[in-house]
Amino acid sequence: MTTERYNAREVEARWQKVWEDKDVFVTQNDDPRQKYYVLEMFPYPSGRIHMGHVRNYAMGDVVARYKRAKGFNVLHPMGWDAFGMPAENAAMQNKVHPRDWTYENIATMRGQLKSMGLSLDWSREFATCDVEYYTQQQRLFLKFLEGGLVYRKKSKVNWDPVDMTVLANEQVIDGRGWRSGALVEQRDLTQWFFKTSDYSEDLLEALETLDRWPEKVRLMQKNWIGRSEGLRVRFAFSEAAPTGDTSLEIFTTRPDTLFGASFMGLSPDHPISVKLAETNPTLKAFIDECRRVGTSEEAIEKAEKKGIDTGLRVKHPLDDGIELPVYVANFILMDYGTGAIFACPAHDQRDLDFARKYGLPVKPVVLPKDADPASFDIGDEAFTDDGSIFNSGFLNGLSIAEAKEAVAAKLESSTLDGHPQASRQVNFRLRDWGISRQRYWGCPIPVVHCDGCGVVPEKDENLPVELPSDIDFEKPGNPLDRHPTWRDTPCPACGKPAKRETDTMDTFVDSSWYFARFTSPRADQPTDPAAATDWLPVDQYIGGIEHAILHLLYSRFFTRAMQKVGALNLKEPFKGLFTQGMVVHETYKSDDGTWLSPAEITLSETDGTRSAVHAVTGKPVTIGSIEKMSKSKKNTIDPTDIIDSYGADTARWFMLSDSPPDRDVIWTEEGVQGAWRFVQRVWRLIGEIAATTDPKAALPADIDDQVLELRRTTHKTLQAVSNDIETLGFNRAIARIYEFVNAISKVANASERGAGGEFGLREAGTILVQMIAPVMPHLAEESWKVLGHRTLVSETAWPEADPDLLVDDTILMPVQINGKKRGDISVSREASKDAIEAATLELDFVKKTLDGQTPKKVIVVPQRIVNVVV
RNA sequence: GCGGACGUGGCGAAACUGGUAGACGCAAGGGACUUAAAAUCCCUCGACUUCGGUCAUACGGGUUCGAGUCCCGUCGUCCGCACCA
Secondary structure: OOOOOOOHHHHHHHHHHHHHHOOOOOOOOOOOOOEEEEEEOOOOOOOOOOHHHHHHHHHHHHHHHHHHHOOOEEEOOOOEOOOOHHHHHHHHHHOOOHHHHHHHHHHHHHHHHHHOOOOOOHHHOOEOOOHHHHHHHHHHHHHHHHOOOEEEEEEEEEEEOOOOEEEOHHHEEOOEEOOOOOEOEEEEEEEEEEOHHHHHHHHHHHHHHOOEOOHHHHHHHHHHHOEEEEEEEEEEEOOOOOOOOOEEEEEEOOHHHHHHOOEEEEOOOOHHHHHHHOOOHHHHHHHHHHHHHHHHHHHHHOOOOOEEEEEEEEEEOOEEEEEEEEEEEOOOOOOOOOOEEEEOHHHOHHHHHHHHHHOOOOOOOEEOOOOOOOOOOOOOOOOOOOOEEOOOHHHOOOEHHHHHHHHHHHHHHOEEOOEEOEEEEEEEOOOOEEOEEOOOOOOEOOEEEEOOOEEEEOOHHHOOOOOOOOOOOOOOOOOOOOOOOOOEEEOOOOOOEEEEOOOEEOHHHHOOOHHHHOOOOOOOOOOOHHHHHHHOOEOEEEEEHHHOOHHHHHHHHHHHHHHHOOOOOOOOOEOEEEEEOOEEEEEEEEOOOOEEOHHHEEEEEEOOEEEEEEOOOOOEEEEEEEEEOOOOOOOOOOHHHHHHHHOHHHHHHHHHHOOOOOOOEEOOHHHHHHHHHHHHHHHHHHHHHHHHOOOOOOOOOOOOHHHHHHHHHHHHHHHHHHHHHHOOOHHHHHHHHHHHHHHHHHHHOOOOOOOOHHHHHHHHHHHHHHHHOOOOHHHHHHHHHHOOOOOOHHHOOOOOOOHHHOOOOEEEEEEEEOOEEEEEEEEEOOOOHHHHHHHHHOOHHHHHHHOOOOOOEEEEEOOOEEEEEO
16 A cells, blocks of 8 residues: 655644634633643744744643643643843834834744644733733732832842843843843942842742752752841940941851951941041042942952951950951942941951951861861861851850850840840841833833822723833933823822833733733733632743743742732742753854854765765864854754744654753754654554554454554553653653554564454554654644544543553563573563572573572562572 | 752663663664665664673762662762852
């Protein structure tokens, strides 16, 4: 018989239309079946999808299709993270409106995603720049404001001089803007903040409950939140500071080293430093220098520790005979703790570096185990390990933990100026989330500035505060600020003319609750709480590791905040999280140093050495390292090209087949061709089975051994593949399916089919189609039809493995002698340990080795192995 | 510097709670079919070997009847954080 070659292009378009016409993947909220919410991180509409999207969405689609077959009511939506800078950049460069640019990109990318055959409920689609979406976001903002979760404050901010906007700490990477790459400056501005710090403790503690999150991500968040327990201690000034303060409050996690104190340190931004600088030009110059350098560039250059003695002196809280100098030092951060420290150089490297530079005393107070107190000395390295306290009066002999406790207890109960001298405090590295952005293409912050009433929230009935369409991008800075009329609005409180806020929200706000919006995307409130309660948390969330901190932490905060204002009733949005690896590709460079795309070169191989030449000029090309696909290195592959030439199924199959999903996958032309060959192979095999077996073939009572073996393989494979998909082991599932196809082919190609052959092959073919369906849905539908079904495999229940076929009657067990495999023994499944031992000792090769001796020991692990110890 | 993960053939990788190391795929080599090519099918494919075996999961030790898997140390690669007191 002849089978036509599988025509992916024609077949895929056809089935996509069937699914769409029949609303196969539209999800109803009132469907009574158990719900399953699978979500992939929604894309930024940059213009075209890339291979990373293909991989991400292929994984989610496998889960969605599998769970649907398992009988769940599956929610699998898609939308667009559509606000952000690139749209404004495009507007400036190409004179196209950000809105038009964005929606055009969305249209293109929607088409590309549809060509992938994803089982998405497109009826729930939205973009975060849709007025309907950001209206609800403004509503949420106002609820947060009312609930005390939003505030304004003047703060030193990270200013990106290229994008001309403020960046969150998290958006500053190595001192540069995460998007522009420009060196970030420090500026003082009044900004809007979300009170993420209200939830520091809870965000940290609840990480423990996220047992279906990667350990790595939980650890990264834990470190980011950065909880530390310590003591706030006030040191009395010998003479009052110029600010009028009579004491200096510091935060320390090492009160046990208090007797090792050598000096005090103030941040250059500390109020006392600032006040002193007014009359001290040297100090002023120093502070200015610190600000110029900025917190970040310092890190790059590992700036030297520097400081200036203020002349102020404080008294040691445990021994007022000791006076300590107060320095302004460049390494002390204003926004952690109190912006002031006491320095113990012997046990802190930063303090030690500083003390050595300025000749300040270094007194060790923690003695390492087995060290001699008389001779123990600190060199260039601070001692930060465990030990026992010495040189410390009443603390001598205590452990570090005991000494911390003793100091805290003593200073808590002593008073200074009528207040306790110290208090225990838990500090977090996590700051409040600054959300103000001085941009046009974002969600406007719905408040009004009134000369009489101050900052007034816009009234709910006046929402949305809509972005103006007529906008000018000729100049840098915020276009909303210079719009002729948009700012003008009556004050919601007094009705007099007032001005709108021109800051828009950080785009991370948009993505912090979209998963909740999908549960009722057209609701006239941010959420329909009933639908949200039914669907959330997301059962399986899939996305890139690059969002391990920002997006995921913000979403966790937002869920809590929404719970507080009654929009949701849970804390944790994502029950299961999976972070997939990147798609990487070889790089190619011509001899003049420019990058070349895979399409521009020709590869060849001689004697096992691969080489490349320029496809047109024939000039030699250097094959470079394998790197993440990026436009700058030109090592990208356009998914559309692949889908056009091989089909979506091939692309999806290859994306999932080679590497474990959390690891990077290398895109190779050979690999895609392998996947393509497999598509054809399945197609031929199904065609042959369909042509040579009767759908109504019965299962005879006695079946041929080879057929029984095939049936066993079928059901064992089904069992294993199901398990692999459940655990997201797509590469394992695919390897098993390859094996399975090899096994079916063997029977299908056998010169004669034994009894039950038709039934066995039908069964194998049918289950094969069902197993490939989540990964290669189009090929599966087409094959399903060829096998004679009138239904859709997309709407067919997942098959059940027959338990009787999962266990073998006889088991082939390896036999080891002294831990080395020497042969096998075939035993019945029910054989007892003793019987197996006896049978083993009768084996020729065992007898030969034993040579009449009795073995020391025979270890029989049922179903596993026999080990004879001689 | 601190924290974490990982290290298996020419390559991507399998190996569930310690139990036959290298499944499956890619590449490579040989063969069949063909005028030829493509496609397809079959065979070989960790190293050494006196063809009995021996050695092999980064390296060195240890625990165990048995270690890729557990423990200690060394080296290497990757990732996150980075003056957080």
